[in-house]
Amino acid sequence: MSTPTLPARPAGGAGAGAGSGANGPRERLRRLRAELRHWRVTDLIGVAAAWVVGIGLCVVAASILGYMLVQGLRYLSLDLLVTQPEPSLNQTRSGGILDPILGTVIMVIVGTLIALPLAVGAALWVVEFGRPRWLARTVESMIEVIAGSPSIVIAIFGLAIFQLPLMSWMSFTADGGAVFGRSFLTAGAMMSLIAIPSIFTATREALLSIPQHLREASYALGKTRWSTIRAVLLPSVRPGIATGTALGMGRIAGDTAIIVVLLGATLRIEPEGGVPLWGTLTGTGSTLTSYVYNNSPAGEGGAPEKAYAAAFVLLLIVLALNALVSIAGRRDPARTLQK
Amino acid sequence: MSRPATESHDPAGSDGDGTRGAYPPPVRRIALDRAPTVVADDPAERPLVSPSIERALRPATGRERLRIDELSIFYGDAPKPAVNAVTLPVHEGEVLALIGPSGCGKTTLLRSLNRLIELTPGARRQGRIVLDGEDIDGLEMTRLRRRVSMVFQQPNPFPMSIFDNVAYALREQSRKRPSKRDLLPRVEHALRRAGLWDEVSHDLSRPALRLSGGQQQRLCIARALAVEPEVLLMDEPCSALDPISTTVIEQLIHELRSELAIVIVTHNLQQARRVADNVAFMYLGDLIEYGPTEELFERPRAERTREYVGGTFG
Known part of the structure; x- marks a missing residue:
């Protein structure tokens, strides 16, 4: 080792001669x-x-x-990644996992877009306003309840809600007049519940760690509460929000129960109606988790090789999101506030 | 720019007495052993001249800007007020130091001057505070706080660039955002007044939190000056700084005094003596004594004051 160290101690025979210093x-x-x-x-x-x-x-x-x-x-090949799945029992003809990959991406985006403003807004309200006190405490414990709920419970509750006629715009009405209740939008709405607790907690902790005198410094310049939040507090908690969001995205990507119950269980992405983006959102599809479940030997079974490949891709996505967490969590020292 | 750059200001020229160039080492809790090196080792710092010499040459204090009238502050249900019926004037061009032991109400008094005290749950105020003839309760809060701005104990720049820290103070609550180019002259002016321009002008986009503690505090002063206040409140602005930065800030207070009224809370009696024109001594919420600095320190009238400035308690 070339690093300058303390004057060499009288090393006990063994290490000294070995050339390791x-x-x-x-x-x-x-x-x-x-x-x-x-x-x-x-x-x-x-x-x-x-x-x-x-x-x-x-x-x-x-x-x-x-x-x-x-x-x-x-079992992974480029071919597998870019071809659409086919509903066939013959494994040479059952296609690839393009749609499940896209489905996972859509799911993560929809869920995060719904969860982010709700969770950050709730955290801002609880920390910065938080009056009446009992209401703030109730909000916090309700979010803990959501965090503790098994996702299958959230899923069947979501199905009960989204099958109401009032909610037909989020999915579609099947022949015979029943609201289907299953779509990317309905699944995404329930998925946001999975992501809200982690975003909320991370944002709240970040806000609580901001020293009070920093807020006062902004008020003392004649700034309103709102511009203090927008210009001082939100930039300060951005790393916290990013960490919570990446964690929440990982949870969305990995959840199976909500997908199985609420995404309609079609192998391919099936848009509903003619409007391009909206059609996809109100249509059905699959994700990597439901694909793995449906094809692995543990689930319904027919294509274990493709299930393994899909599971591997899913693992990569979640690991990538976790890596994002640690990058987001590694704060720029120049932007870190002193207490 | 109408005002001369503050950097050129050099009171050493008018000071014939060379021995006054060296401060007695300030009595502080921190880094006492570093104090003697302040003078000798850092040619970049300004010459250390006791502001009290200049003060002796200045005319009597100007017109009254701020009047604190029978002010009492209560916290929660506590029967005894944190500030008890205090009456004090603040004049243009003066530095008023509030001194007293911990918990005597000086910070509470200071924070009530820009109504920051109202952020503290359960704080109640009695009595009047008058700014240029207007009761501050009648002023819009955001307006008041731009006329009476504040520097805190901890340097607390916002987590943004140096430029944006000052520009944030300048941007009014309006829908139209002034452009960077429009703001630059005013940002520069504020940074010059705070004596920071020469050190940061090469890169205003640097994050403010990369600056040293003393520079951060001067940035906070620049931020507070940017809104062109009439009164500047300082809550122990040097207590988190090293002796060198303290000296720089004291020099700055001394230079700023001609332009606005300064109210400074300090635990450091030497500092009060160096920077203040008038001193108010508070004890357990009561204003015990108020008067010109020399008088209060040399010939205190109240027994309590004599004990405190003499170091018997506090």
Whole structure:
């Protein structure tokens, strides 16, 4: 190691000759051993247990990743990504996963677009206004209730709501007059509930960490509450909002229950009516999660290879969103406020 | 620009007494061992001249800008007011220092002058505050706070560029946003008045939070000056700064005094002595003594004041 270090300690034989220098791994191990000699047995057991658990979790995560990587790469091909799926039991003719990929993307966009203003607005209200106090507390606990609800519960509740005649504009009315209640829009509305808690919490924590005197500095310049929020507070909490949003997007991309119940279970994206974008939103489709569910051996079954490939793509999307979280969370020191 | 650039102002020229160039090291909680190096090691800093010399040469204080009349502030249900029936004048061209031990109500008094106290839940006010003959309750809040602006204890620039920090103060609550080019002269003027222009003019788009603590505080002063206030409130503006930055800010206060009235809250008696024309000593919400700086420190009339400025308590 070329880094300048302390004057070399008299190294105990083993490490010195190995060419690894005084700070080499052997020397470090020797020092660790010397230190451990002073530890109590219970502490040693505790530390060992912590190591085992930590490494064990790493192994689990790595094997999921590795398995999916191997299986996914084996069956993944460009062809698979860009062709539409076909409803065929013959695997050479059942097509690719283009529509599920697009469906996942649409789902994430719709869900996030609905969730973002609601969650940020709620967080702003709770932190910056929050009166009456009991109402603010109620809002917070209701959001916790949503965060704790299983998504299948949210899904069937959504179906009950969106099948009301009043809500027919969000999906379409089937032959015979019943409102179908299943579309990208209805699923997206329920998906936003999945994303709201993480965006809300991240925004609220970021707002709470802004020192009060920064707000006062803005008021002291004769600024209104609104321009303080817009020009001072929102820019300050942008990293927090980004973190929460990326987390929420990951949850939307990964949710299955709402898709199965609320997206209409068509393999392809089936627009409804003639209007281009609106037709897609009120139409049905599938996502990667429902595709995996329908094709894996655990689900209905017929195409495990394609299910693996789709699962791998889904994993990549969610991991990419998680990477976004850590990038967004790594704040620019120049924009980080001191307390 | 009508006003001369503040950088050219150099009171050292009028100061014959060389020994006065070195301050006694300010009595502060922080970095005491650094204080003696202030003078010798940093040629970039302004010469250190006691403002009290200039003050002695100045004419008596100008007309009354702000009048605090029987002002009392209560917090919540507390029976004893945090500020108890205080009456004080603030004159044009003067620095008024509010001193007193912690919890004596000086910051509360200061924050009531621009009605910032109303942000504190449960705070109630009695008595009148008059700005140029108008009761401040009759003024629109945003208008009042532009006429009576404020600098805080912690340097608190907004998380935006240096330019935008000052421009934010300038942009009125109007639908039409003035362009950057229109604002630049006024931003420059404010930064010059705060003595920061030369240090930041090469890159105004730099994030303000990259500046040093002392520069950040001067940016906050520039921000407060940008709205062309008549009265500038300063709440312990140097307590989070090192001795060098403190000296720079004190120099700045001294230069700004001719243009507006300054009310400064300080825990630092030496600082009050250096920068203030008049000093008000408060204790447990009561105004104990008010008078010209020299008199209050040299010949305090009240027993409490004598003990406090003599260091017996506080």
